[in-house]
Amino acid sequence: MLKFEKPDPNKIKERERLLQEAKQASDEAVGLAQNCLNNEMFIKYKQQYERLTPMIIEKLILLDEVESDPLKYALQVKGIITEYRVIGSLLRGVKNEAGKRI
Numbered sequence: 117m118l119k120f121e122k123p124d125p126n127k128i129k130e131r132e133r134l135l136q137e138a139k140q141a142s143d144e145a146v147g148l149a150q151n152c153l154n155n156e157m158f159i160k161y162k163q164q165y166e167r168l169t170p171m172i173i174e175k176l177i178l179l180d181e182v183e184s185d186p187l188k189y190a191l192q193v194k195g196i197i198t199e200y201r202v203i204g205s206l207l208r209g210v211k212n213e214a215g216k217r218i
Contacts, residue, residue, distance in 0.1 A: 149213035172200045
């Protein structure tokens with residue numbers, strides 16, 4: 117059976133403290149992510165990623181033109197897409213973190 121008791125004031129204070137610390141840590145993470153987006157190295161990374169996009173598409177088109185074995189084709193396409201996803205994961209992660217508002 118559930119008991120409805122008056123909340124412990126110490127637990128209420130602890131909860132409030134934890135919520136405040138979590139908000140502060142989140143705000144700091146968002147700020148750091150926003151700083152990353154303006155960092156020279158990150159800007160170069162983003163430019164290289166954007167330069168890579170049409171190359172990946174060209175790679176897929178060429179593969180489509182030369183590979184006749186469906187299994188080899190599927191495995192190679194999966195490899196190309198995985199490579200592109202991995203390279204872009206840092207960019208997407210930082211952008212997502214920078215855009216958070218908690």
